[in-house]
Structure formats: structure tokens, C-alpha cells
Amino acid sequence: MNRVRTRLMVLHVMVVVMLVALGVRLWQVQVVQGEEFVSAAAETRTRNVVVPAVRGQILDSSGVPLVRNRTALVVSVDRNQALKDPGVLRRLAAVLDRPLGQLEKRIRLCGPGVTRPCWPGSPYQPIPIDEKATTREALAILERQEEFPGVTAEIQAVREYPGGRSGAQMLGYLQPVTQEELERRDGLKAAFSGVDVVGRDGLEAVYDEALRGRPGLRKVQVDRLGKALGVEQQVAPVPGDHLITSIDSRIQRLVEQALKNAMKKAPRADGAAGVVLDPRTGRVLALASAPGYDPAVWTDGISEEEYQRLLSEKTGKPLVSRAINGQFAPGSTFKVSSVAAMLRAGYPLNGRYPCPGAYMVGNRAFHNFRGIGLGTLTLHMALVRSCDTIFYRAAYEEYLRDGGLHPKKPPQERFANTARAFGFGRPTGIDLPGESAGRIPDRAWKKSLWAQTSADSCRRARTGYPEVKSASRAAFLKRLAYENCAEGYLLRPGDAANFSIGQGDVLVTPLQLARAYAALVSDGRLRSPRIGWALVRPDGRLVRRIDPPVVGRLPLTEKERAYIKNALSQVASDGTAAGAFAGFPMDLVRVGGKTGTAEVYGKEDTSWFASFAPTRNPRYVVVVMVSQGGMGGQTAAPAVREIYEGIYGLTGEDPIKPATRLPVIASDGTVRR
């Protein structure tokens, strides 16, 4: 028994040592390191949840929403959880009644080789996979959270477009924010929310920051499965501002309908654009581009097929707004700039100019339209009847005065510089992203083009075009390549002549043309057009008024402007657009304008009509361009007529009176018109 007792004593000592060790360790963990673990616990126990701010609406000038929000039940998946347990997606596919493959595709990260549907946003954000979930589906998910770890079903605001396809390119669209964009934003680095989106195009992109608002932050106590237990701290979100635009949704629809009709009439037309400006303010009343598309496709995770369709040539690239990105030779609509250039070059305003059927520019004859001579004309009639040879001659004379092919002193380049003063060759600065600049083919441009193409031209000058079947065409191309190689950096006389009537290498956008005409028929000031009119808080408080800034002045005196405007005022009644406006009640509304028919090699002509009305104190400048639409008087002018008829209520409908004052938004968010 003694031995047992001795060994029990040893056991006793061991037990005491163990108890002391545990006590010491507890002291160490709880008291010495306690603070450390308290913060570690707070970290694991709380999660920052970003409460998305309601995005502001985009309204038209009378307060009608162009883009608004609708609430939707959105089912989102935590990508990491879904990858960890493949059963989650399988069960989700069953509940949502969708093919598993589709869900799997939608949670892939977009990247090289990964085509849509894929997730273009941050991998740490919950990925929305169903934006049209029913309450029953949402309940099935929420009630069995243990089967759906990382899956949430929340009511979220989703963009809605009451006007359907109307103004789609101008309004733009939203896409999930990328990781880089998220990191650039202040204070939200680690936080995420299900609907962190960013405006990718159009007004949504330009006014993104104002529309977005400031997301709120909720510190939520969560359990191991991420289920919220309670809120520790909350910062309420600040909803985004509403953007009131100067767009009149009725005129916008009118323009779109007119473009559609025009394209139907011109069988080879592959695109069209229409711009309506208020020349007195420089505000945009309508900005349309055809073909269009339904912006709702962006809302529910666009499919690769749809995406490719939007980008493809075959469907006419409906994502591209031809009003600001369509670059076309302006044809005779450009002559307003050329007249100004002539006046600045010293040609008298009241002079008389011969308009022969053809004019020799260097050793090459340049013809009038259909080669018909029009006798001797005033500048007024030259515009009304669209004589070309008067401008060929003036441009050629100016070209020679500048020194021809090899100017000795710096050339004046009056025609090019006047065009610049009319706002061509640079973006108008409208509040839309990615606007095109157009092109003014002057001597400097020729040089830079030659620098880029001479190597290829010179190679072709040697090798010719063996792949071209027609022998004569191949020979022509080879000669052209030789010319371009040898002297492609030179502005040739023909280039100068073509430029004066808006043909050749000159390119303008419909918006550029519209604002040049707006300046011409109003006060001579060139404005940077604006679609945005004001930003207001949801309760109606004005944040900021947006006014089109004056960015230049036309190089014309008031008298000269009045002369040109007067000439243009006769085009629709007696000139090249008379056919299109036959029977139009000019006594009620007198419409002025200028047709344009620009030749495009290998294609149908570009049809233009730049107009304004009423001729006394114009309220509207309307420009329509139909790519491959044929003659200006045939396709574009009738479309413009249709627009005016709609605005002035000439077909029996009520006339449209665009708002002149900002719509008043009451503090409860309703709009008083």
C-alpha cells in the first residue's frame, strides 16, 4: 500500500502542476493578450456592409423620367463560397430553375478568353445572378441559409428605362464596378455591396459621381455563416442627385421616328443621326442615333451573344451614337464655313460670281452638280442653289495665294482656319464621353498622314496590287500609291477645292454641324452643347445649374451672319430642299437650312440637312444625317420636315412646347410641371 500511496503523491504533484499551468495560460491569454483578442473578435464578428445609395434619376426638361429605378429581388452569390462548395450553385440552379452551366458562367471573372456571360466586377463583391427572382424563390433561399452559404436575396434598385430604346446611346448604361475603380474610390476599399455599379457610357458615365450618391455603411454583427444578428453602427446612405436634362422626350421620340422612317425610305441607309439644339442657349433638345437598342439588356447580366450583337457591323453598331461619333463628309452644308472664309479672304459680300458648269483646278476640271452652269450668282443664290464652282475657284485662288504645293512663307489656310472657328476638327465638349473630333484636312494633316502611310504607299508603288482582280483598277491604285508615296505630304489643288464644298477628306459629326448652325443663326457665339440642365437633390433642392459655355465666336459680322441666314432661309422654299418641303406651311413656320450630299467612295452618298426654324429668331436647329441615304434633299430634308411638323403640330397632333424653365421637384419627390 505504501508504494501505491507514493505513486499517488506523484500523481498529486502532477495534477497540481497541470492546474497551475492551465491557470497561468489562462492569465496569459485572457489578461496579458486580452486586448489583442478583443480586437480580433471584433474583426471576425462584425462585417462592414455598404448600403447602396439610390441612384439619381435622369429626367427630361419637363421632369419626365428618362431613366428611373425599379426595385427588384436580386439573388447574389459570394464567389469564393460558391467555388468552395459546388453544391451551392447546383441547388441554386434548381431553385431558380436555370441551367447550372449558365450560373457557373456568370460567376466566372471576365478576362482574356473569358467571354460573357461573366463577371466584370470585383471578385470580392457578391455577384448578382438573378435580377428577376420571385418572392417564392427568395424565400426558398433565405429559409435554408445552411444550404446556401454566401447566397443572398435582397431588394435592390435596378435601372429602368420608361422610354425603351429612346435615347439609349445618350443615356448610357451601368456596369459592375471593377476592382481598380473600387480602389480608386475613397473610403470604400474593403467594403462592398451587391449593386456597386458605375456609369459606363453616356450621361450615366459623365454624371456618375453626382448620380451615384454616397453609400451608407452598416457595421453588422454576423455569425459564422455570415448571417446578420444585429446592427452595431449605421451611417445612412445619401441618395444621388437627379439629373434634369434639356432633352424633350417627345421631340426625342419624334426625331427617332423620323430617322427610322428615313432609313426605311433609303434602302441602303446603314445609320442615321438627328440633333435638335436650342440655338439661343446651346442646349440639346434631342440627340438621336439609329439603329438603337434597348438599354434594358444591361440590367440582367448581358449575354455574350447580345453583347456581340451590339458591337457587330451587321446590326449597325447600335452602341455607337452617330450624333457624336459618326464622322462624315458634310457636303454642301459645309458651304456656310466656306462663305465665311471667302469673306475673310476679301471676296465682297454683295459681289456677283460666275457659276460655270466646270472650273479648272490646276489641270483637272471640277464640275458643278450634274455639270450644269448657273450663270452669274450672288453669294445668296450660290447658297440657295448650291453652286460648287464659285467655291472651287475661291478655294483654288486662296490655295495659290498661300503658295500652292510649296508655300514659301507660312500659309494662311483661310478655309481650314475658318472651319476651325466654326468648331469643326475638335470635339464640341458636349457632356457625353468619347466624342469624335472630326477632321480638317489641311497641310499639317496631310504631312502627318503621309508620315503614317508613306511606307505602305511606297511599297505598293513598287509591288502594285496583284490581289485586285480588275486590271484597270489595280493600275489606278498603283498610280495612286505612287503619287501618295512621292508627294502624299503635299496639299494638292484638288484637296483644297474639295474641302471648300465639304467633300474629300473633311469629316464632321452631326453635333458639330448643328452647333455651328446654331451659332450662325443666333448670336454668332459658338457654344459647347449641354444635355444636362441641372442637378437637383431628390427633395428638389438645386445643386448645380449646368449652362452651355461659350467657347468661340464665328468670324462673321452680324450683317454677314444675317446675309447668310437670309440666304439659307430660302433653301427650303426655293432651293435644293424645296421638293422636300413642298406644301409645308411656310407662312406658319418658315424653315431655313442647307442640304448636303457627300460622296463616299464605294458607297451611297451621305445625306444631310442642317436646318433652323423659325427663320426669324430661330428656336430650333435640327440636323439630320443619313449614312448612305442618298441626296440631302431626298432623305435628310424630309426627315427634318417630319420633325418640324411634329414639333409645331402640323399633322393634327398637339404642338410641342419644350420647357423653358426647370421643372420643380417637390420635397416629396413629385414633379410639378
Added chain:
Amino acid sequence: MTDRTLMVAPRRSLARLTAQSAMRRLDGVLLVAVGALCVIGTLLVWSSTRTWAPGSTGLVKKHMLNLAVGAVLSSAVAMLDYRHVRIYAPFVYVVTLAGLVLVITPAGTAVNGSHSWIMLGGGFALQPSELAKLGLVLMLATLLAKPAKDGDRPRALDVLLSLLAAGVAIGLVMAQPDMGTALVLAVITVGALVLAGMRKRWILALALTAAGAGAAVWWLELLEPYQVARFAAFLDPSVDPRGVGYNSTQSLIAIGSGGLYGKGLFEGGQTTGRFVPEQHTDFIFTVAGEEFGFVGALAVVILLGVVLLRGLRIARQCGDRFGALVAGTIVCWLAFQIMINVGMTVGIMPITGLPLPFVSYGGTATFANLMAVGVLQAIRMRDRAFN
């Protein structure tokens, strides 16, 4: 007739007398300590399971029922004359073995990968490996209580029989597989042999054999990958804090965040959030750590210490070899389980699936632990040395 009456009457009164004096000899401190632990355990189980569903009290009610049944069993055992237990011991042992065999047949049910359960229906289940601990204690003490002629060392044959008895039980438990319980059974065996007075060189040989077996298990890769991972995570929990290191990391966070005085009952955010897995069973101590703080956790350790030291006192004061061996071995068993369980929650022991005696939720374990206390009380009350 009178003869018979005369013969019987004194024996009856003697029995009554001994029963009364026995009751008086009940170890009150042990009783209070175990009772306090059971009450604390009930609160902790409640705290850790009340968030499972709104107003969830199902599990804590079941736990209280387990405690009640355990108390009845414990009292019953305490009333027995422990010396008679020597006679029952082989039967108890065989019955528990039968249970162990039954669980690895299709009659058993697996929970968390271990085939350890026999479902009784009505939501009740039996875990024979818990009872096997007590069965083995009694069996080994019975075998080793009879000393060899040369003094108070066990006979070689009895040692071999003991190793055989332990080996069969350990083997069956490992087949479930339940490494934690197998380890406890091994500790019980070593404890019993050492306490019984086995020669030091035998002890050394046993230790070397155990080390050799351990090495063999390691080299032959007999362990499941999760067991190796658990061990690696023990050595450095930061290797994979979301995976195998998750338990120990979360357990430390829960306990550490309790600080000196704790967050108060039901106020532990880590407990409410169910960050620590198996919190009402193996990790129950983390609830004490978080909600009662250092003061409360230390109190639990002290109460457990009181139970162990009272057990040792009973063993030391016991007049016969059998009683001393049983009591001492029970202390070895409980001490080992406490050290592993509390040790793993504070990061000084690897994660092993062992419940904390008297505190953790678990029916069979509660029965076995309380019956072990009953055995201690029985030894205390009936020991001849005190009479």
C-alpha cells in the same frame, strides 16, 4: 427461532448503523464541486445553444435530463458496497466491450465520422466508449489489486492480463475510429499499472513501447490526414486559420476576448455568432472564457482541480489496494481529459475530440463521469480504514 432472531437482529442494526455512518462520511466538498460544475455547465450549454433557433431551449433541457439521470445513477453507485464491485467488474467490462463491438457493426451510427453511437430512439443515443472508460478502470483495478507475494507490486500475469484487457478495448475504440477516447483508455491503463506499483523498468519499457508505437503510427502513416493536419495546426495555428487552424484560432479569440471579467452570460459575441465549432460539447470551455472571463474560467479550473484533489485524497486515505487503485485511476482519467480539453481551447494542446467532464453537453459522458464520482463516494463511504 430465537436463535435466528438473535442472529439476524444485530446484523440488521449493524447494517443500518454502517449505512448511517457511511452517509455521514460522504465527501461533501466533492459533491458541492461536482454540483457547481454541473450548474455552470448547464448555463454554458444554454448560452451556446440558445441561438440555434429563436428561444431554443431543447438542448439545455435535454442536458438537464441527462444530469438528473446521471445523478440517480451516481447515487445508486455510491450506495453500493464498492468491494462487491470487484465481483461485478468483469461483467461490467464485458458488457461495455459488447457495446463497443455493437457500434462498429451496422447497428452503430456515425456522427462526425466516428462510428460511436447507438441510437435509442426518441432523440436519445448511447456512446459506449464513454462507459468503456469506467468499465476499464474497474477491470484493471480488479486485475491489479491482488499484490504479488514479494510485496505491493502486481503479478506479471495480472499485468499481462491488464494489457490484454486494455488492448481489446483500445483496439475496438480505434476501430470507430475515436482516437481521443483511445488515448484516454491508454492513459487509464498506464495510470492503473503505474499506481499499482509496476517496476520502474517495466514502466520504462512500456513508455518505450508506446513511443515506438507512436513513431510507427507516424511513419506508417496510419493517421488520417485530418489528424496530421490538426497536429500541424496545433504547432502553428496560423498555417491555415480558415481551415484546420480555424478551431484553435476561433477558440483562442473567444477565450481571449473575455478578458479579466468576461462579457457576462449570454453576452459573448463570439458565442452568439457561433464562431467556435462544437461549442456546446468539446469547446464548452470557450463559453466560460468569453462570458465569465479569466475569473470565471479560473473558477471552473479550480472546481475541476477540487474534484481531482478530493479524488486523490480518497485514494490516499483508502485502506485497501482495490479502492485506492480505482480512485487513483479515475483521477488519472479525469485529469487527462481536463488537461487535453482545457489545454486545446487555450492553445497548449492539439485539438482532440474530448469533452470537458461535468461541463460539456453529452449524455453518456455525463452518466460515466457522474458514476465515476459515485464510485469515489462509495469508496469514501465504505472504506474499512475509516471504520
